[in-house]
Amino acid sequence: MVRGGTALPTAELHIHIEGTLEPEMLVELAARNGVALPTTDLDELRAKYSFADLQSFLDLYYDNLPVLRTDQDFYDLTSSYLARAARAGVRRAEIFFDPQVHLRNDVPLAAIFDGITGALGDSEISSDLILCFLRDLGPEAAMETLRTALPFRERFIGVGLDSAEVGFPPAPFKEVYELAAAEGLHRVAHAGEEGGPDYVRQALDVLGVERIDHGIRAMEDPELVARLRDEQVPLTVCPLSNVALRTIDRLSDHVLPRMLDEGLLACVNSDDPAYFGGYVDDNFAALRSELGLTEQQLATLARNSFTAAFATEEQKAAWKAEIPG
Ligand SMILES: Nc1ncnc2[nH]cnc12
């Protein structure tokens, strides 16, 4: 993996805490909780971290999650990510979690919140939580999850939509997002990762999202590109993830340079770094070495990340002032 230079200060706005489960921690938590794994050999586990598409990744991601059982497990997972993120230059982390998976695994919501928010409180990184709905479980399940989570309303700042994309468009989640808006929650959604430009439009027009997660397929539609530029809609792009899930063949084919040329508010994120070969600094390093992005372009991406963050204007200005150049 390419690792380069001093880490650029950045906000990480697209990071699934469950996607930071490194094989070492998987084995440790399995042993701690008496959960059987197909193998505990780290090389064999790592060999499985190779994917044909989003679904083949999701199958492994969900298979690994039963090792997370207690608030301590969620605390350890989150602390480990935050320690790595600090070394990666992350000043602000807006972290996704998938409560429906853990509820299905009989983990109480209180344990999830206590573990994750406990670790967030112990870190020097500014951070908040975004609760994601699994789109393939449908809007009724999402609504039930949101209602179940509302007693913990003060512990998260927004909602998101993730999991299998194609065949599960955003529009049916309209009422869930209306309730989230009424509760004063921020709204984001994965769209345009494997799904087409229409999914991005639906997320904007029907769900009223403030950011699009991924959005790379929006580049197929010039009218949508113009709108994203005019409205300065933030796009949380995840370059190494797109290569790992074969959304694009090679990093050198990535649309990110075109997004910047078009004046879109794109930023760089790691998505599921334990699975996709790197954290956010590794993504920046790969953009520099394999895509030839200039220091100026990388600084723009870092600046964009702070612009797109759900933080105060004062915080954003202070972080931007740390960016060299
Ligand atoms: N990249 C991704 N796309 C959709 N759902 C996810 N859940 C975790 N990572 C994801």
Ligand SMILES: [Zn+2]
């Ligand atoms: Zn994602």
